[in-house]
Amino acid sequence: MEDCKKGTRIIRMLTADEIECRISMVNEKGVALLLFKDARVDQKILDETFGPLGWKRSHQEIGGDLYCTVEVWDKEKGQWIGKQDVGTPGSAEKEKGRASDSFKRACFNWGIGRELYTAPSIWIPAWKTRIQEKDGKHYCRECFRVLEIRYDQERTICELKLTDSEGQLVYEFQTSPAVAEPVQSGLSxxxxxxxxxxxxxxxxxxxxxxxxxxxxxxxxxxxxxxxxxxxxxxxxxxxxxx
Known part of the structure; x- marks a missing residue:
């Protein structure tokens, strides 16, 4: 999709099934969640927006840190335009590695999934989920998913619904319904x-x-x-x- 006025490609927003929920904190009172995307979603949207041959990625180590550069082909300028970021994996990112993390961050710089930064603070109270305790430590094995997400004209999340693994609604957020617009289909x-x-x-x-x-x-x-x-x-x- 192109912006006719600017002649530039528009990065679409994420659909509900492209967003995953990660537990960031658990205590006896409830569970805190974060929304995130994985590298496969980034690759899919890059393919849709610029074409499979219209983008490329590269990695380089600088000062012990691994950087990723995502470049897209600019037809008007006849050259590759790149945006770069560094991977800083925390404990939740160890299994994915620095390469995956730096790639996802570089894609954020292109606007893929940037709307996730507008997500509200997500807190699931203990009575809505299953929290267990062992050796003084609380944990939750529940799998949460995004049922519905809507954005306003500023590409800000204005409505969000989350369910548990049994399909029960456990979280709901909504601003003014007058500005809520459903996310468009993820189909190319x-x-x-x-x-x-x-x-x-x-x-x-x-x-x-x-x-x-x-x-x-x-x-x-x-x-x-x-x-x-x-x-x-x-x-x-x-x-x-x-």
């Missing part, structure tokens, strides 16, 4: 065109697809729903052969 233009072709071939309507997956509008089609819908459509006979 190529995916949209592919689905349009299959719908035309089979004679299945978009409304039938939305009804099957219990969603109200095309903007709610996630990548997971897209994969399932395309698999079912490709198994269906062509309208002309029926």
């Amino acid at each position: 233009r190529e995916q949209e065109q592919a689905m349009e072709r299959e719908l035309k071939r089979t004679g299945v309507t978009l409304e039938e697809v939305l009804s099957r997956y219990h969603i109200q509008e095309a903007g709610q089609i996630t990548d997971e729903i897209y994969q399932k819908a395309m698999r079912d459509l490709k198994r269906s006979r062509s309208r002309d052969a029926a």
